[in-house]
Structures are given as structure tokens and as C-alpha cells.
Amino acid sequence: xxxxxxxxxxxxxxxxxxxxxxxxDVLAELGDSAHLTLGGARLAFSTDSxxxxxxxxxxxxxxxxAVNGTVNDLAMVGAVPAYLSCGFIxxxxxxxxxxxxxAEALGEAARTAGVVIATGDTKVVDAGHGDGIxxxxxxxGLIPDGIDIRPQRAAPGDVxxxxxxxxxxxxxxxxxxxxxxxxxxxxxxxxxxAGLVADMLAVCPDIHVLRDPTRGGLATSLNxxxxxxxxxxxxxxxxLPVPDTxxxxxxxxxxxxxxxxxxxxxxAFVPPDHADAVLxxxxxxxxxxxxxxxxxxxxxxxxxxxxxxxxxxxxVVDMPLGEQLPRIC
Amino acid sequence: xxxxxxxxxxVLAKRLFDDIRAVTTQPWSLMEVCGGQTHSIIRHxxxxxxxxxxxxxxxxxxxxxxxxxxxxDKALEIASRPDVIFCSFGDMLRVPGSGRDLFKVKSEGAxxxxxxxxxxxxxxxxxxxxxxxxxFGIGFETxxxxxxxxxxxAKKLGISNFSLLVSHVRVPPAIDAIMNSPDCRxxxxxxxxxxxxxxxxxxxxxxxxxxRVPIVVTGFEPLDILEGIRRAVRxxxxxxxxxENAYPRAVQAGGSPAAQAMLADVFEVTDRSWRGIGMIxxxxxxxxPKYREYDAEYRFSVTGIDTEESTVCRSGxxxxxxxxxxxxxxxxxxxxxxxxxxxxxxxxxxxxAAYYLYRRLEAPNKEASSVx
Numbered sequence: 001x002x003x004x005x006x007x008x009x010x011x012x013x014x015x016x017x018x019x020x021x022x023x024x025d026v027l028a029e030l031g032d033s034a035h036l037t038l039g040g041a042r043l044a045f046s047t048d049s050x051x052x053x054x055x056x057x058x059x060x061x062x063x064x065x066a067v068n069g070t071v072n073d074l075a076m077v078g079a080v081p082a083y084l085s086c087g088f089i090x091x092x093x094x095x096x097x098x099x100x101x102x103a104e105a106l107g108e109a110a111r112t113a114g115v116v117i118a119t120g121d122t123k124v125v126d127a128g129h130g131d132g133i134x135x136x137x138x139x140x141g142l143i144p145d146g147i148d149i150r151p152q153r154a155a156p157g158d159v160x161x162x163x164x165x166x167x168x169x170x171x172x173x174x175x176x177x178x179x180x181x182x183x184x185x186x187x188x189x190x191x192x193x194a195g196l197v198a199d200m201l202a203v204c205p206d207i208h209v210l211r212d213p214t215r216g217g218l219a220t221s222l223n224x225x226x227x228x229x230x231x232x233x234x235x236x237x238x239x240l241p242v243p244d245t246x247x248x249x250x251x252x253x254x255x256x257x258x259x260x261x262x263x264x265x266x267x268a269f270v271p272p273d274h275a276d277a278v279l280x281x282x283x284x285x286x287x288x289x290x291x292x293x294x295x296x297x298x299x300x301x302x303x304x305x306x307x308x309x310x311x312x313x314x315x316v317v318d319m320p321l322g323e324q325l326p327r328i329c
Numbered sequence: 330x331x332x333x334x335x336x337x338x339x340v341l342a343k344r345l346f347d348d349i350r351a352v353t354t355q356p357w358s359l360m361e362v363c364g365g366q367t368h369s370i371i372r373h374x375x376x377x378x379x380x381x382x383x384x385x386x387x388x389x390x391x392x393x394x395x396x397x398x399x400x401x402d403k404a405l406e407i408a409s410r411p412d413v414i415f416c417s418f419g420d421m422l423r424v425p426g427s428g429r430d431l432f433k434v435k436s437e438g439a440x441x442x443x444x445x446x447x448x449x450x451x452x453x454x455x456x457x458x459x460x461x462x463x464x465f466g467i468g469f470e471t472x473x474x475x476x477x478x479x480x481x482x483a484k485k486l487g488i489s490n491f492s493l494l495v496s497h498v499r500v501p502p503a504i505d506a507i508m509n510s511p512d513c514r515x516x517x518x519x520x521x522x523x524x525x526x527x528x529x530x531x532x533x534x535x536x537x538x539x540x541r542v543p544i545v546v547t548g549f550e551p552l553d554i555l556e557g558i559r560r561a562v563r564x565x566x567x568x569x570x571x572x573e574n575a576y577p578r579a580v581q582a583g584g585s586p587a588a589q590a591m592l593a594d595v596f597e598v599t600d601r602s603w604r605g606i607g608m609i610x611x612x613x614x615x616x617x618p619k620y621r622e623y624d625a626e627y628r629f630s631v632t633g634i635d636t637e638e639s640t641v642c643r644s645g646x647x648x649x650x651x652x653x654x655x656x657x658x659x660x661x662x663x664x665x666x667x668x669x670x671x672x673x674x675x676x677x678x679x680x681x682a683a684y685y686l687y688r689r690l691e692a693p694n695k696e697a698s699s700v701x
């Protein structure tokens with residue numbers, strides 16, 4: 001179970017089992033999207049599978065996630081998303097009306113994102129061998145000339161920006177899946193980030209790194225970037241945008257918002273000369289209006305993320321092992 | 330954020346750090362009893378910012394850490410049975426038994442479920458009348474009342490397919506045992522606020538007097554902890570040894586009479602073994618004879634448990650405050666959260682896990698030499 005949590009165990013599964021078995025140079029870069037060159041065009045290609053429970057939750061559905069998740073992976077290398085494939089794995093007995101609602105949501109999300117669903121597949125598994133509906137999507141998009149966004153480009157001095165409040169999607173899912181009530185309804189932040197990225201690239205084509213911190217949260221993404229770029233990342237803990245509702249829920253459950261999943265947020269590593277302009281462009285976009293700078297890249301503690309605590313101390317922000325587990329008291 | 334932000338305000342924190350610095354004239358060793366306090370101290374870097382004279386010793390107050398290996402092995406054995414649904418809070422799933430943990434048992438096909446309340450497990454029992462549902466009831470005085478309530482409800486509703494695997498422990502006997510140890514270095518205690526919310530403070534004045542040790546009931550936010558430290562140091566510097574309540578917004582002297590009544594009805598005090606420490610007289614609870622049929626150990630009569638602890642793990646010494654995590658040779662090498670040798674590394678509130686998560690930038694030798 002821990003191997004699906006997006007933390008250290010997930011990374012080890014990919015690096016030590018899948019990558020060697022597949023023997024692919026492209027895959028070896030281990031980005032959210034692969035960079036491909038085909039007939040002279042620079043393409044981004046990505047796939048993702050969605051197994052969320054419940055299928056509909058405050059602020060979205062598995063259909064929205066299946067589009068936004070893959071489109072965002074393409075956007076995180078600066079690509080303009082163009083086409084999606086869509087594979088449904090249905091459990092025998094699932095109501096067709098429910099499948100229809102998911103398909104409607106998926107189609108609507110695709111239209112909002114400006115991508116075309118070009119091909120698809122459907123399989124049915126025996127009752128008890130699935131969880132209602134699983135969806136896989138793959139997407140392809142064009143990377144404009146002059147754009148080179150990869151975690152390996154993170155460099156000392158880069159300013160780390162995040163596009164808005166963190167931990168919202170994970171808490172929204174927990175609130176409905178576990179029947180936990182936190183006083184107010186928390187809506188998932190699932191959204192297509194391609195438009196926000198386009199606005200950011202318009203003011204700074206030289207953005208070094210983009211990442212949407214989904215499973216494993218912001219901490220996991222920052223650790224992955226620090227490791228890939230061979231840089232240290234220093235965070236100012238008090239600048240982290242954690243909504244009260246998320247902070248309260250995390251305090252109640254003993255979780256750290258830095259490790260809670262997001263679906264409509266991005267983190268950007270930007271050269272210091274361009275940080276103010278990119279931040280302004282983000283704040284001018286509806287999905288980035290609460291964007292803030294949360295830290296910067298340093299030469300020290302390469303491969304590690306370190307936070308300055310609100311009281312003036314420091315702490316390591318480690319890669320999570322697997323999923324966070326609510327504590328006993 | 331209301332009720333939390335107020336207690337991590339950096340300006341007020343600086344004032345408290347200054348007060349502590351002003352009152353401190355000599356070295357003192359303070360033990361925070363609760364793992365939640367340890368976690369907060371390390372996470373916020375409080376120990377880095379205190380005067381050098383103040384040493385914080387991390388106590389045994391992580392219920393996951395002190396649950397005996399034998400009970401973990403019994404849990405694994407019961408959870409493996411095909412007719413059982415085994416329910417637990419999440420942080421018990423990674424705790425190593427003699428050879429495996431609940432995650433491993435789950436991956437082998439056992440029906441192990443994470444719940445957020447013991448009452449969830451009672452609902453599962455109602456929904457699965459042909460299965461046996463077992464809840465892993467561990468923890469201090471904080472988690473014992475809801476677990477007692479669950480058993481009470483099961484009996485009241487006539488739910489016969491539910492039982493509790495009990496490993497509850499009590500804090501005051503542990504404080505007494507630590508102070509009775511000839512190696513004890515503790516000069517003052519920060520008592521666990523949530524425990525006192527339930528039980529009140531009545532058990533502590535006697536301990537403070539018997540061992541001539543200040544005890545300050547302390548909360549879990551940064552300012553709570555700093556206020557606890559400030560009061561403890563002030564007592565030490567003036568030669569006092571009394572009980573003080575620095576957590577009045579949550580703790581009243583009498584605690585929660587309703588919770589205490591529930592405990593008294595369902596449980597009875599018993600000797601209890603603590604992982605890494607050993608047997609502490611009168612330090613635990615077990616189900617009273619009236620509720621014996623809900624005792625999973627009795628119902629499943631697990632026998633033949635042969636426990637096997639790591640020979641290099643020093644988590645027992647960590648739990649007693651005799652060493653800090655860095656001083657164990659296995660720390661961060663053979664023993665990591667990925668491959669924990671002891672529960673203090675696997676529990677999110679264990680001192681070893683807190684050091685591994687938050688303190689790896691520091692040179693272990695520097696930390697160790699400053700403690701010894």
C-alpha cells in the first residue's frame with residue numbers, strides 16, 4: 001500500500017524495478033512528463049491513473065482529476081496540452097448512470113482545459129476485483145521553442161513560488177472518505193493549470209522548474225526537485241500558505257500540511273531576477289491570485305529541504321516514506 | 330488560526346525564551362513526558378533555541394512506542410485469522426513485531442482497517458455479524474476513555490462479535506519508575522496536558538513531594554511548552570518542588586469525572602510491561618471481570634508467542650531518557666523509519682523518528698556530547 005503513496009517507496013518502485021526493466025533512456029529522466037522529439041516537434045507525453053474514493057467529492061470528481069492530473073503533468077514541462085486518451089476500468093455491477101456522470105464530468109473538464117479526447121478504451125473486471133471505476137489517461141502536448149523546464153535545472157538562488165493554499169484537496173477527500181467533519185465544507189482545488197503556466201512563461205520563458213505537488217504534497221515535490229537538481233531548498237515556514245481549515249484538520253489528525261495532496265497548485269523555481277514578475281503574473285491569474293514566495297535554492301545541504309521554523313529554529317523537511325498515518329492521540 | 334496560532338506567536342515566544350534565559354543560572358535536565366511534546370519541541374526547533382544549560386530529556390510518553398512486543402505479536406496473530414476484521418489507529422500499522430507489522434499482515438490478505446474512532450470499529454461489527462471485529466486499544470489516559478466507552482456500548486447493545494485488544498498504560502507510575510531508577514538524570518517534569526485533562530492533577534503532588542521534583546502540567550503548542558519550561562526552571566532555581574498547572578485552558582484539577590467514571594466501570598488497574606522499559610507495577614489497565622468477554626486476549630486465547638527484540642536497538646534507554654537518539658550506534662544506519670529496529674523510530678511521536686525527520690542536518694556527535 002505504501003508504494004502507492006507518492007513518497008520514498010513509490011520512487012524506489014519506479015527507479016529500482018520499472019526503470020531498469022523497461023531500459024528506456026527517456027523514462028530515466030523520471031519527470032512527470034517525458035520530453036520527446038518527433039518529426040522535428042518537441043512533445044511532452046504523460047500518463048496517470050486515478051483510483052480515488054469517493055468518485056464524487058466536494059469541488060470535483062474522478063472525471064475532473066483524470067483530465068486535470070494529466071493535463072497538469074504536461075503543463076509542468078511548459079507544454080501546451082493537445083490530446084488525451086482515456087481508459088475506463090469498470091467493476092462489474094457499477095451503475096451505468098454513475099459511469100455516465102463521471103464521463104460527463106470528464107468531458108466537461110477536457111473542454112475547460114482545451115484538450116481533445118482522441119482515443120479510449122473500456123474494460124470490465126469481476127465484481128470485487130475493482131473499486132467501481134478506475135480511469136487512466138495519457139496526454140500529449142507541444143513544447144514551445146525556447147522552453148526547457150526540468151527539475152535538473154534548479155539552481156542556487158532560484159526563488160521558490162507556490163501558486164496558492166496547500167493541502168486543500170487531501171483534506172477535502174479525507175473529510176468525505178473518512179466521514180470527518182471540520183466545521184466547514186472544504187472544496188478540492190482540482191483545476192487545469194495550463195493557462196496559469198502560459199501566463200507565467202509569457203513574462204519569463206526561462207522558468208527553471210515547475211511541478212504540481214499532488215500525492216505526497218509540497219514536501220515530496222520539493223525533495224524530488226532538490227535531489228534531481230543537486231541543490232538545497234530552504235523554506236520559510238511562516239510564509240507557507242496553509243488555510244485555517246487545512247491547518248485545523250491536520251492538527252486534529254496529526255498530519256503535516258506539507259505532505260497533504262493538492263490537485264490544482266503548482267510550485268515554480270524561478271531565477272531571482274524574474275521572481276517578482278512571475279509572482280505578479282501568477283497573482284493576475286484566477287488560479288494564482290494567492291501565490292507567494294516560500295523559499296529559495298541554496299548550495300548548502302544539497303538534495304535536502306530545510307525549513308526555518310516560525311520560532312527561529314530549523315528542521316529538515318524530509319521525503320515521506322509512504323502515506324501519512326493519522327496518529328493515535 | 331484561532332486556538333493554535335496564538336500559541337506559536339514568535340514575539341511571545343521570544344519573550345518566554347528571554348525569561349527562561351534570565352532565570353537560568355546553572356544546568357538543569359527536564360523531561361517532557363509526552364511524545365507529542367517531543368515532536369513539537371523538535372519540529373519547532375525549541376531545543377535549539379533554549380539556553381545551553383537547559384537539557385530536554387525525551388520521556389516515555391508515546392503509547393505506540395511502549396506497547397510491548399508480545400501484544401504487537403498477539404495483534405499480528407489475531408489479525409491474520411480469516412474470520413477477523415482487525416481495526417486500529419493508523420500509527421500502529423508500521424510498528425514492528427518480532428518479524429513483521431500490520432501492514433505486512435494486511436498485504437498478505439488479512440482484513441486490517443484503519444479507523445479514526447474506536448466507535449467506527451463497533452459500527453463495522455454491526456455491519457459484519459458473521460465476523461469477529463477486534464479493536465487495538467492502546468494509549469495513555471487520553472485514549473482509554475473512548476475505548477472504555479466502546480466496550481460499554483458493545484455490551485449495552487448486545488454486540489457479541491466485538492472485542493478489544495488492550496494495552497493501556499498510566500503515566501504517574503511511569504514517572505515514579507523513572508525517578509526510582511538509579512541512573513535517573515531528570516530534575517523536573519513537563520507532565521502531559523491531555524492526560525491531566527482526563528485524570529486531573531491529583532496524582533502528581535504526591536510524586537512531586539516524594540521525589541522532590543517539580544512537575545508542571547504542560548500543553549503541546551510552542552508557547553505552552555516554553556511556559557512549562559519557564560515554570561519548571563523557576564522552581565528548580567528557587568529550590569521548589571511542587572505541582573503547577575501551566576495548561577489551565579484544558580486542565581482542571583479534577584479532570585473529567587465522566588471519563589473517570591467510564592474508566593472505573595470498564596477497566597481495572599493492573600501491572601503492565603512497557604516496551605523497552607519492562608514491568609511497571611500498577612501502570613496499566615485491563616478490562617474488569619464484568620467485561621471480560623470483550624477481552625480479545627481472552628476470546629482468542631493466543632498462546633505460543635515467542636518475542637524477539639533487536640539486540641542493538643537502544644530505544645528502551647531513549648524512552649527512559651538515559652540517552653538521546655543520536656547516541657545509539659544504529660541510529661540513521663541500521664535503524665531508519667524505513668527499517669525501524671524499535672518503536673521509537675517507527676512511531677510518528679517517537680523520539681528517534683522525530684530526530685531522524687527533523688534533525689539530520691546536525692552532527693550526531695555534537696548532539697551526543699552535549700547530552701552526556
